[in-house]
Amino acid sequence: MARDEDELELFRYELPEDLIARRPVSSRSSARLMVLDRGAKSIEHASFESLSSYFDEGDCLVLNETRVIPCRLDGTRTETGGKLELLFVRKRERSLWEALVRPARRLRDGTDVSVSGGATMKIIERVSGARFLVEVPENFESYLEQWGKMPIPPYLKRAPDSQDKKDYQTVYARVLGSSAAPTAGLHFSRETMRKLEAKGVSVTKLVLHVGPGTFKPLVPGPLSSQKLDPEYYEITSETCHVVNRTRGRGGRVFAVGTSTARALETVTALANNGRDSSLVPSHGWTEKFIYPPYEFRAIDALVTNFHLPASSVLLLVCAFAGTEFTLSAYEEAKERQYRFYSYGDAMLII
Incomplete structure (x- = not known):
């Protein structure tokens, strides 16, 4: 495919x-788990409750402990x-x-907006x-905790509710x-974590x-021209x-x-200018876009979900497991009625 053509077309699928x-x-760890073995090019079907059976003593699991802000608000223009x-x-x-504001086309600087709890805020300028x-x-953080709604994905096509504050x-x-x-x-779940730690x-x-x-959808065209938000x-x-x-010690690093x-890949690239795979303490902003072909240096296994077609996260998975293998696994998941996207089933790639 020519470099100026839509390279994203390869990563599209129908769902x-x-x-x-x-x-x-209803129970977090009762989701289904598809296990992809990159070396054997094999697929297993399991339950997330069995995740610990794929680990060995001496492996490590790396989690992202960020907390979601209930940052979605419904507002009313005070004047109109x-x-x-x-x-x-x-x-x-x-x-x-x-803030991302909808509808945005006719929104003017200086507009006052009334929101829940009798609060008012002002649009200062368009970024x-x-x-x-x-x-x-x-x-404001305390205000959001009380009045904000969870920012569930738009493809769920429903309003967030109180259950999402726990589920999401x-x-x-x-x-x-x-x-x-x-x-x-x-x-x-807490039990999943306990099983892993008990296994060493x-x-x-x-x-x-x-x-x-x-x-955010990627832009059709060459992958090398894509930009991710920092x-x-x-x-x-x-x-x-x-x-x-x-x-x-020869253990494996599992990224969740x-x-x-x-x-992890961002920080590994900073260590000795990427000449080895050691990590160094770091903080900052990353715009790293990982897509095939890519040599992973920081991780040996990946726990992930089933992602949107032609999304940046799907391309990362394809870079890790191989594009053909990943997309064939997605077709098998569809045939076996796996549940997709944020609230769906899980995939383990080893």
């Missing part, structure tokens, strides 16, 4: 609407009564946040497209900052705050020590989710 999971299964939807994606200063700088009330959050979420969940982690698996954590760009990450010295020790994989 029946009834395979999109609108809600998670027109309805708005606001999704707050990044804090600039104490009283200034960036770009539907992204605006918004002046918010004092103690991992059990180990700690550091507030995401406007989308690291969904591979939604399958983990080291569990460690990092932070990558997932933004709305995770649902996302903030932090990897501590403790996590680096656990991962480097695991590698030094594409966000964890991207953070």
Whole structure:
């Protein structure tokens, strides 16, 4: 395929609407688990409850402990009564946040917006497209915890409710900052974690705050021209020590989710200018876009979900497992009625 053609076409697939999971299964770890063995090119079908059986003593598991902000608000233009939807994606200063606002076309600077709880905020300026700088009330994080709704994906085609505040959050979420969940982690229960630790698996954590760009469609054309929205990450010295020790002793590094994989690969590239696979403590912003072909240096296995066609996260999975193998596994998942996307079933790639 010529480099100026739509290279994304290779990563598109058709999915029946009834395979999109609108809600998670009742018990987190009772989701189905498809296991892809890259070496053997084999596929197994299991339950997420059996995840620990694929680990050996001395392996390590890396989790993304970001916490999703209930950052979606319904608002009303104070002057006209027109309805708005606001999704707050990044804090600039104490009283200034960036938000995606719909509808955005006729929204003017200086517009006052009334929101739940009798609060008022002001549109300061358009940043770009539907992204605006918004002046918010004092103690805005606390306000969102009380009045905000969870930013569930648009393809669910329903309004978020109180159940999503539990379902759309991992059990180990700690550091507030995401406007989308690291969904591979939604399958983990406390019991799953206990089984892994009892088997001698080291569990460690990092932070990558997932933004709305995770649902942003890639632009048709060459993959090398794609740009991802920057996302903030932090990897501590403790996590680096656990991962480097695991590698030094011959263990495997399992990343939970594409966000964890991207953070680890970002930091590995910083270590000795990418000349070895050791991790160094780091924090900052990553725009790393991983697509085939790509040589992974930080991870040996990946826990993930079934992703949207031609999405950046699907391309990362294809880079790790191989495009043909991944897409054939997706076809088998469809035939076997796996549940897709954020609230769907899981995949383990070893």
